[in-house]
Structure formats: C-alpha cells, structure tokens
Amino acid sequence: MAGSFVTLFQWRLNSVLVQENEILLAVKDQILSLDSKLDEVGSFVGHPVFWTLHAREMAESFLKLSEPKLTKKGKDQMMSLIRQLDEVTRVAGDVERIRACCQTWVSELRVMLHEAKDYVDNFIIKVYGQTGQDQKESIAEFGSELENINTRVSQIMNRRPQPGASPVLEEIQQFLRSRFSFDEETALASCVLNYINLPYDLKLSLLFCCAFPGYYGKTKGALVRVLVAAGLIQEKPGELMEDKAQENIEKLINQGMLEEDEYDWDCFRVPIPYYDLSLSVMNAEDFFISTANSDSIILPTARHVPIHDAENTITNMNSLLHSLFVSAKDGLSKASSDCLETVLYNAKRVQVLDLENTQLKSLPDEVGKLVNLRYLGVRHSKINELPESISNLQNLQTLDISWSGYEFELSNGVLNLAQLRHLKVFRPMNDGEVRVPRGISRLRNLQTLEGIYAGGGIAKELGNMTQLRSLKVRCLSDDHADELYASVTKLTGLRNLSLTIERNRIAYDSSDSDDNGYSVFPCLETFSPPPLLQRLKLCGRLTEMPVWLGSMENLTKLYLCYSHLSENPTTILQFLPNLKYLPMGGCLQREAYGNRVLQSWRIP
Template sequence: MAEALVKFFVQRLNSLLVEEIETFSGLEDQMHRLVNTLREVGQYTEEMSCEEGDAATCGWVNELRELISEMDDHIDEFIIQMDRQKKSDCLVLTDCFRSELLKIESRLALAVHRMAELKIPTTVEEMEYSMENPHELEGRGEDDRKKSQEQASQIASPKNSATIGGQKKDDKDESQDFHDSQKSALKISTTTGGDEEDNMETSHGVEEGETSDQTFSQFQLDYNKLPYYLQSCFLYCCTFPEAYWIHKGRLIQLLVAEGLVQEKAGEIMEDIAEANINELIIQNMLQEEDNNPNRLSVPYLYRDFCIHKMEKKIFTATCTSPIFSFPRSARRVSIDLDKITVTPDLTDLQPRSLFLFGYQDLPEHDRNWLTLPWAKFLRVLDLEGRKIKSLPDEVENLIHLRYLGLRKTNINQLPASLGNLRALQTLVLRWCGYFKALPAKIINLAKLRHLKLGPNNSWGTTPSAGIGKLKNLLTLTGIHADCCITRELGNLVQLRKMGIIDVTGENVGEVFASIGKIQGLLCLSLMGKYVDHQLVLVLPDSFSPPPTIRKLRLDGLLQKLPQWLGSMKMLTKLRLGFSYLSENPMLVLHLLPNLTRLTLWQAYVSKQLGKEFCRVGWFPKLEFLQIASNVLEEWTAIEKGALPSLNCLHFHCCSKLRMLPEGLQFVTTLKHLYLFPLLDDHKERLKPDGGEENYKIKHISQISFIPTSCCEPSARRNAGDMCG
C-alpha cells in the first residue's frame, strides 16, 4: 500500500496546483519540490515487495504514512483558512504555511535518507530466499546491494510483477493471525439451487478441508500481483457491509471522489475507474449479482482476507460491533448502525470519508455531528437511508466535500449554502422527500460531475436557471422538462447520462432538440406526465438520436413505437414501461442487433404471445428478458433456434400466466427462470415428478417462483402497486 499512498498523494498535489492556483500562489516552487521528492519515493516503493517484509522497512512505511497524513492535514487546513480569510490576511497565512512546508521538506529529506539505507530483497532468487532467511541479506556489501537493487528495478516493473511468487516471513505471520481468527475451513457456495454441499465450488484450487492459512496464502499471492490502484479499489469495496450489494455507478463515483483512480492522459476518470472494477471482476475478486451486472459484492472468502488486510493497513476503520474504538489515524470510517448500541465517538479523528449503513438510525440528539470540528475535512459523506429531513447550514463549511450521498433520506429542502461546496463532484438526491426545485446557487458548483435527482415526486425537480453552465456534468437525472431550462441542456455536451421527467407534447420539441446536441450521450431515460392518473409519454415521429446511446428507458403510454427506435444500432439495454402497446413491439425491436437486456414492463397489451413474438434470427445477443403484464395468459411457442443467447427469463406480475412456451426446452443457454407469482395449478404442471410441462424447464439450473397460495394479501397489494 506504500506505493498507492505516495502516488495518489502526488496525484492530489498536482491537481491542487491546477485547481487552487490562487490559494497556492507564491508556494508553487515548494509544492513542486515536494512533488519531485515524493516521486523519487514513489519509484522506490515500486521496487519494494508488496508487503514491506522486514521490520525496518515496515517502520519506514509507517513513518511515511504518518508524514503524508500530516501533510494532508496541513494542506486541507490551509485551504480552509484561506477560504475564510480576507485578502489582506492571506499573506500572513501563506507565510505560516510556507514555514510548515519547510519543516515537511526537512522531514521528507530524512525519510529519503533512511530509504537509501534500507536493504531489501531484489532479485527473484533473493526474494524467495529471504522469505525463509530474512536476516541473512543484511550483511552484504554496498556494491552487492546496489547491483541487486538495479536488478530489482527490472524484476519489479509492472510487466514482470505478476511473475514474482513466494511468500515472505511477514506473510506467514499474517497468515497465522488470519488463521487464528478463522476457526474453520472456508468454502464458497453457489446459488444454483439444490443442497448447499452439492453446489460447493473451489477458488484457485482451494478444496474443502484445506486450512484457512493455505487459503490466505493463495489470496495473498493474488493480491500481491495486483497493481497499486487495483489493490486500493479492492480494499475500498470492503468499506461496505457484508451481504451488501454495491451499485457499480456509485462505486465508480466514490473511487473518483476518494482520489483512488490513477490518472491517464486524455481519459475520463470514471472510465478508468470502471476499467479497474471490471479487471477485479475478471480476476474473480469482485462478483456481479446474477442477471444484474450493475450490483457488485466481494466474495465472502476474499472478504475475510480483505477485512484483515484493510484493518492492518488502517485503510478503512469499520465499526461493526457494539463496543468499538477507532484508531486515531483512520481516514475512512464505516459504521453499521444495526450492530452498535452507542454512537461512536469521532472527536479525536479527522476522517476524510464517513459512511453510515443499516436500517437503524442515529438518535435525534446525535444528528448534529456535521457541526463538529472533525467534519470540516470530509471529502465523502454518504448518508443513504438516514431519516434526516434537512442539512444544517454548517454544511457550507465542508469545502473539501466531493461526494454527498443523500439517497433515500427524508430531505425535503436544501440550504442555499450548498452552493459553497466548491469541490463537490457528486450530489445524490434520489428517492428523497419532496422538493420541487434546487437552490439557485447550485450553478456555482463548477466541478459538479454527477447530479442525480428524482424520482422523489411525480413531476421531477426543476433545475436552476443557468444549469447549462455546469460544463463538467456527466450525469443529470430526474429533472423536470421545463421548456426554458430544457433549452440549456444542449449546452451540456459532455453529458453521458440524462434522465428527464414530465415529457409532454408542449415540451417534447425542446427536449429532443437538446438531446440531439449531446453526441456523446450513453444513457437516456424519458418519463411522461400523469394525465387523469395515466402516465402518458409523447415522442416525436422524426428524430436522429445520438448514435452513442447504449441504454434507453421510456416510461409512459405510447400510441406506437417510433421507427427511429429501430435505428439505434448501439443499444444494448432497453426498458419500455407502462407503454400499453397494442402492436407487437418486437416488430421494431428486432432491428436492434446488439440488444442484451430487454424489459417489457406493462409494455404490450396481449393475452397471448406466439412464435411471431420472437423469430429465429432476431435478438442474437439478448441475454436477459423480463416481462411484466397484468393480462398475459400464455406464451404458446418459441421457434427452435430463437433466442440463442438467452440466460435469464423473468416473468413479474404475470398473475394470469398459465402456460410456458413450447420450444422453451430448446433454449439451452437459459440458466435462470423467475416466476413471480406462479399459479398453483401451473406449479403442479411444472413439478419434476410427473408434471406435464416439466420437460420445458428441466434443463434450467435455477428456477425461482412464489406460488399464489403463498402470497399474503399485503404482498398481493404491493405487487399490484408495482404493476401499476
């Protein structure tokens, strides 16, 4: 983690020199000297083995961590003081900070001197040998040590790092610690139905009955092979509680806000973060939820290892027990409110990130913590699910805040001072209390990248006039289609995700004119307006959608599907909701060759589906098909050879469905079938012992259903609400 610590801090210093030009005026030379010295240290940490094996090196790394933390504190405090002072007082503050930088430079020079004196195993042979004999290399001559370090710089380069194997003495000690905390062998369970023991799988050759220290050894090797930015991404995922699904988009935005994404010239940070996450998925160190690749979790075997590693490195302090005290050096704090009885004391901390999880909430008298001195350093504040109704005015003091998550809170108003959060990148206000408009000063948030609103009411939130000035916006969702403000959306040419509510005949022209100007748009969601309790969506007959759109969601009654929908060749995900079409939508949708996920939620009013619903040759890449319909009674047949890639078939709210299609048995790629609810007599026909329709589904590995006889009246009411 030493490499990550140094390189991400250097990256932050470089960003501050660009973004805070006025604040650091007159200090540029000193800041550049710090950057150059830290780069030298960073090159050394590249050559270090991943776990800083001997005691001297571990001590040096701990000192380096403390020094960087202190530098971070001084810089953050200086920025706060400069923001509050009058111009005449800024010169005094700058002089004081210059003196602090000189002290830091001196301490950093000592660290560099100590770094040069450290002896580390460098060649592959020496690394393997030192794992068993860690002290025998200390007596070598200076020439031998330099020669070995030169060889190490080649061996430890990124292209060769994956080939370096073995386990150091510290790894063994750490493995024993881990083993002591794990009293039984660890196993992985799949979700493919049947008895749990029949579905045990192995990971990296770990067999049932192997000891946990052997498991730890393998995981240590997997972890060591990762570059520093993937190690940080992996550890960060364990900030979230066990059995908690992490939304991929949320994780991407958090990683960017935390500064845990390596910069690449010409690339958007969110794209780099997503690539990092995808690499961990490929390595099986993150897993996707079945049939929902946007929901992620750490496999529980890896999670045990990750938690142990995270606590050892003080990467994140997690409070998951009734009695818990945080280490003073904790930079990230994660609290599971369901597992504590007393609100943790954060007085002595200076955290940069705070997460509150669980169904329980803070006591009323403990909700004023945003006014406490330690909160001023926060960069990430995630309050999802808390019962707060408003933010205190003191929120304006959180000038370092980059991520503010208020999803599923009871927030119904935002203070005007929110516009003072000049570093804010992400503001999440989805599924909150009712508020119709944003504060006018929201347009002062020049660094804002993601503004996620709604659906907190049936007509969206009106953005502030001047919203078109936020040139860095990549995400803008849940906004009301106000004609005057909608014209400004066309100025947000960097937008990649847009969601507009209340699209009507009066404003549809302005809406689509703006959409047409955003040629890099990837995701688009359009919702109509309620007219006499019916959601109605108006779409233009002629339109040339941006060719880059990959995900599209349309909610509201449609007379017919527009022909331009069939021209969206890059579309991979489509949801039609409450469209109530009388014509078969597949006649248009089959023209989308790259479609992988299709949801028809009350989209097609037909009691019966036949072969014409999905012909051979249509939807060659479709993996997920979800159908919700109050009227559907039977799907009579599927042509043999149709749906060649289908993995999941999901029937939701199809309370009248009494027949699955003949030919379903030929869809051999199908692994998951969901029936919510399932008619009781239909259940009998699908039973494996004598069920007359069982031959259609016996090749499917996972079948989930809720028979209507098991549905409680309240569940039926809820299902009815969901089905609209």
C-alpha cells in the same frame, strides 16, 4: 505497499495544483520539486523485498482474522505461503533484521506523508476563507512548509534500509505462482496472491466496495463517484476520472473480486474470500467498519468510517475523518442525529459524506463549512430543502438527494457549485420530478443530471449542456417534448438517457388502470438519438417502436416500461448487435399475443 501511498500523495498534490492553479502559482515550483523527490522515494520502495514483506504481513493478518472459520486445508495453505515468502526474503539477508528495518522505515514514511496530506487539506480549508494580504501570507507559509516536507523526505531517504540483493519481482511472483495455482489444493493461497498483486489504488477501491453501505443495492455508478471523490483516481488533462474509475471496477470484476448482481448488472457485491482479505487490512489502511452489534470503539486514527445499522451507534469521531458512510434500516434516532451534527462540525477534512436511509429532515448548516467535501449523498431522507450554506461547497463533485422529502426543491444556490459533476434528484411524490433553477447550464462540469422536470424552459437550456453523459427526465409532456428531443439530439456525448412520461391522474386513480396511469408517449419519430447512447429507458404508453431504434448500434440496455406495443418489438430490436438487457416491466402487448402484461422479451 509503500510506493503506493507515496503515489496517492503525489496525486493529491497534483490535484490541488490543477484545481487551484491561480491561487498556487506562487508555490508551483515547490510543489513540482516535492513531486520529483517523491518520485525518487517511489522508485526505491519498488524494491522486491518491500513487496515480499508486504505480502507476508497481509497473509498473516488474513490468517489471524479468518483462522476460526478456516478449514485445516486452508490454514495449511496460508502457513505454506508465509514460509515461501520468508524463503524469498532470506535471499536478501537475515529475514528478521530486514523485516524490522523495513517496517520501521515504511512506518516513519507513512506517518510523515499522512501529516503532509493533512497539512495540505488544512491549507485548503484556511485559504478558502481568505482574500488579499491574508491569503498571500498563507500561500507564502504554505510554500515554506512544502520546502520543510521536501527536507523531511530527504532525511527519511538518507535513513533508508539496505535490503541487499534480491531476485527481480517478476521472478519472485513466478516462483510463488508455480507453487500455488488455482486448483482445489491451493485455491485460497492463490486468491491471497491475486489480492496482494493488486495495484494499491485497486486495493483501496475494493476496500471502499466493502465499506460502501447499500440497503438498496450497491451500484457501480455510485462507487465510481465515491472513488473519484476520495482521490483514488489520478486527474489528467483531457481524461475523465469517471472513465478510469469504471475501468478499475471492470478490472476487479474480471479478476473475480467483484461479482455483478444476477438480475441487475449495475449492482455488485464482494465475494468471499476477497471480502475477508479486505477486512484483514482495513485497520492498517485507516478504515474502520462499525455496526449496530459492534462494541468496538472507532480508532482515533480512522480516516474512512462506515457505520452500518446506525440507528443508535453514531459516536464522536476524530478530526482526521476523510470519508463517513452512515446507513440505517429505519432512520436515525434523535441522539444519533444530534451527534452527527457534532461530527460534521469537527470533521473539516471530510471529502465523502454518504447518509443513506437516515430519514433526516434537514442538513445542519455545518455542511457548508466542509470546503473539502466532494461527495454528498442523502438518499432516502425527508429533506425538503438544502441549507443556504450548500453554495459554499466549491469542491463538491456529487450531490445525490434521491428519494428526498415530498416537497423537495432545488434552490438557486446549487448554481454556485462550479465543480459539480453529478446531480441526482428524485422525490416520492407525483411523478418523482424535481424542478431545477433556470441557469442550470452554467454548470459546465456537469456530467449527470437525473430526476429533473424539463418544463419551464429547462428543455431548451439542456441543449447547451453538451458535456452531459447521463440525463433522466421525468414528467415529460407534450408541451415541452419537441423542445427536449431537439436538445437531446445535440448531446453527442450522452451515454444514458431516461424519459418518463407524466401520469394521467384520472387513469392513475382508477382501479381499472393496467398501465400505472402513464400518458401516451409524445411522437418519437422526430427524435434523433445521440450516436454513443448505450442505455435508453422509455417509461410510458409507447404504442409503436420508433424506427430509429434499429440503428442504435451502441445500445446495450433498453428499458421499455408500461408500453402498449401493437407489434412484436423484435422486428426492430434484431438489428441491435450489442443489446444484452431488455426489461419490459408492466408492458401490455395487445394484439399478436393477446392482452397480457410482459416482463421481458428474449433477445434473439
């Protein structure tokens, strides 16, 4: 809806002001003045007529896209919904005149705001490479352009249509609900109405759900990080954007627009017809999905481009690109890899870059010039090191290099990423651990730190990272276990903790091994878990259940992998009121139940 993309532009302005407050202090008044003018625009486009016209447009788009596979009953429902929306609009005057006037005006407003957002993005790119007088001149020029944008917004408001009287929006929605309820006869139209009633940020969130590739499962955590990076979550002092993004995902799940995986609650999918509804509006929202079997040319206006099965289909794209998702089943061809480098050279505005299973051996230096980049994912690659230019990405929030090359290491350059919030690493070698540089605690915004080795003094340093919410440590051993336990106890905001013990190489290489070679867990009785912990994974030869487990009242998921328990764990687990998920892959129960490998316990 019109008011919604106005709101998104306001969020972008406020985000820039928060992040670059010192640089933009001289133009703060111009930003606040423009924000106030946009409030006026948003109030006007909240008129019920805009909602009914938007609803009709969406229903028509869905009918056009889905007509070949709709039943006669489904087509009849959609036609009936369109007629009812016309009837509501007719109360305000001539339907065709109102539709033409409002669509033209909204289109003009949208184009102007897109241009304004592009100008803001270009300014950020330009000012990052400047200092002294050059920077002052650019800021002054930016202030003048903000005043020009404000004037253009006023001119568009002066030309706003006059839709006339109309019932209030709640009455319109109640009228439509009375005619389309969730029964067999009108279920499809009801789904369409539910989709139309979604707030704009939730609607865009659902589009990203459809666009986000995932040969290895679409996870809620990855989606949360993408939504934050894409600017769909308003930044507010004292609040974590990730919490709001998670809340939005839960809202979509509660409305049946996302479905959790039956076996892994962290994964999800978009059910039909909501997937089809999202596809029907993708072009209008500047999305474009490309697949290996698609002959479509990527539209020059596309700002969010997912390319699935991209072995040979990466083509040059426009400089408007904001999000690029590339996934491949068997890696990219040489031609596609070369083209990707060209795309990154041109895509200076890109905020989300997600490359999955591309098997890239290196990232081009051009990545370091993407100063607006907030999300960089290169899962399932052959990358052993990141380019030195990575330290230039001062706005980067997420760096996900899980399943990298065998010899992958993090350089000191990562310590320059002051805005980094999520660091996820893993290499398919030894115990999967990745060594992080000393000084990692300097990253004061870091919430997620996963796949790391905590030896060499890192365990002690972790105790200073009290802002962490997720920590996954691999190759844990006796020489630093006590130091790690002491540090984790200080992380009072931690929600997710995973500890994987080092493997005993002799046992691991033995064909008689029944525990995947994991060593015995260092004594856990001295450990005191953070009070808010919701997920705990203990991977290794755990012989006894720690007594403190019974007091973890917030725990919802407990993973016990390759343990050697000598007692029934339910004697302790029965005291966990919120425990819902208890996988025990590869666990060996030796006494009360005989020598047998357990996959899970039934939760009492």
